[in-house]
Amino acid sequence: MPxxxxxxxxxxGPVTLGPGVGxxxxxxxxxxxxxxxxxxxxxxxxxxxxxxxxxxxxxxxxLVSGRGQITGNSSDVxxxxxxxxxxxxxxxxxxxxxASDGAASFVGNLSSSRRMCSGQSSIENGNGYxxxxxxxxxxxxxxxxxxxxxxxxxxxxxxxxxxxxxxSMLQSGSQSIDNGYAMGGVTGPTVFxxxxxxxxxxxxxATDIGxxxxxxxxxxxxxxxxxxxxxxxxxxxxxxxxxxxxxxxSDSNATDVADLTVATQxxxxxxxKTFGYVTGGEPDMDNIQKFEFANDGDATNVGNLTRNxxxxxxxxx
Numbered sequence: 001m002p003x004x005x006x007x008x009x010x011x012x013g014p015v016t017l018g019p020g021v022g023x024x025x026x027x028x029x030x031x032x033x034x035x036x037x038x039x040x041x042x043x044x045x046x047x048x049x050x051x052x053x054x055x056x057x058x059x060x061x062x063l064v065s066g067r068g069q070i071t072g073n074s075s076d077v078x079x080x081x082x083x084x085x086x087x088x089x090x091x092x093x094x095x096x097x098x099a100s101d102g103a104a105s106f107v108g109n110l111s112s113s114r115r116m117c118s119g120q121s122s123i124e125n126g127n128g129y130x131x132x133x134x135x136x137x138x139x140x141x142x143x144x145x146x147x148x149x150x151x152x153x154x155x156x157x158x159x160x161x162x163x164x165x166x167x168s169m170l171q172s173g174s175q176s177i178d179n180g181y182a183m184g185g186v187t188g189p190t191v192f193x194x195x196x197x198x199x200x201x202x203x204x205x206a207t208d209i210g211x212x213x214x215x216x217x218x219x220x221x222x223x224x225x226x227x228x229x230x231x232x233x234x235x236x237x238x239x240x241x242x243x244x245x246x247x248x249x250s251d252s253n254a255t256d257v258a259d260l261t262v263a264t265q266x267x268x269x270x271x272x273k274t275f276g277y278v279t280g281g282e283p284d285m286d287n288i289q290k291f292e293f294a295n296d297g298d299a300t301n302v303g304n305l306t307r308n309x310x311x312x313x314x315x316x317x
Contacts (some may be wrong), residue, residue: 038312072313220269
């Protein structure tokens with residue numbers, strides 16, 4: 001029996017009408033970027049800056065304890081800081097709400113005390129990750145391959161669930177909807193250019209899926225809907241301005257697509273849906289840089305932090 005739709009269109013026969021298939025959800029954030037903690041002076045300040053209008057950051061809260069060399073994560077409602085160093089190694093996980101400015105709270109511990117790790121977040125699967133880094137194993141310190149996972153849905157400790165392909169510190173993290181990425185790093189005299197990938201849906205060890213254009217450490221990690229990014233960092237014999245990107249759709253090497261306004265390492269990388277941001281870094285910087293994902297253009301300075309900050313943790317929503 002024919003079905004007539006307004007406008008004169010007729011559907012006949014065994015026609016099934018169902019919901020349409022939309023585009024894949026877009027990672028990233030639309031509102032604010034955060035930079036929490038960091039050095040010098042192992043600050044406890046949480047700073048916030050706008051993704052919708054260029055400008056300076058403001059102090060909006062405090063961590064449970066001030067520290068540097070920390071790792072950041074983001075759920076859809078909260079920012080997280082893990083590990084770090086202040087006088088001694090730290091294994092605690094701090095959390096603060098995006099909905100209201102204020103102090104962070106203690107919500108759990110990592111499986112070990114570590115610093116200079118990379119962070120990855122899966123909002124879709126509800127977990128934060130801390131990868132690699134320098135672990136406190138008295139009387140010495142050890143660079144590790146371990147990746148810890150903790151839940152966004154319920155406060156609690158992180159657990160060691162998988163391993164990277166190599167041990168290093170000062171890696172940088174990125175993420176797609178399906179996978180976490182750890183890029184670069186350093187172990188003693190060896191500087192790495194590897195891009196590791198691990199799945200969010202199963203606790204499966206990482207695989208080496210490509211290389212950065214240069215071997216570097218202490219860079220900034222970013223992500224768009226289609227690509228991961230690595231900006232800045234330290235490459236012997238000095239810091240670089242390079243912005244690199246690699247595709248999520250296929251496992252392949254990164255390409256050099258743009259430059260930061262100034263060579264920096266140990267800054268803090270965040271991502272909106274359309275821009276990558278780099279805040280602070282060494283040598284003693286307080287600037288906020290941003291670059292557009294769509295056009296592979298160079299970064300511009302768009303504001304300043306409340307203080308010079310490096311080795312801090314980033315979050316976004």
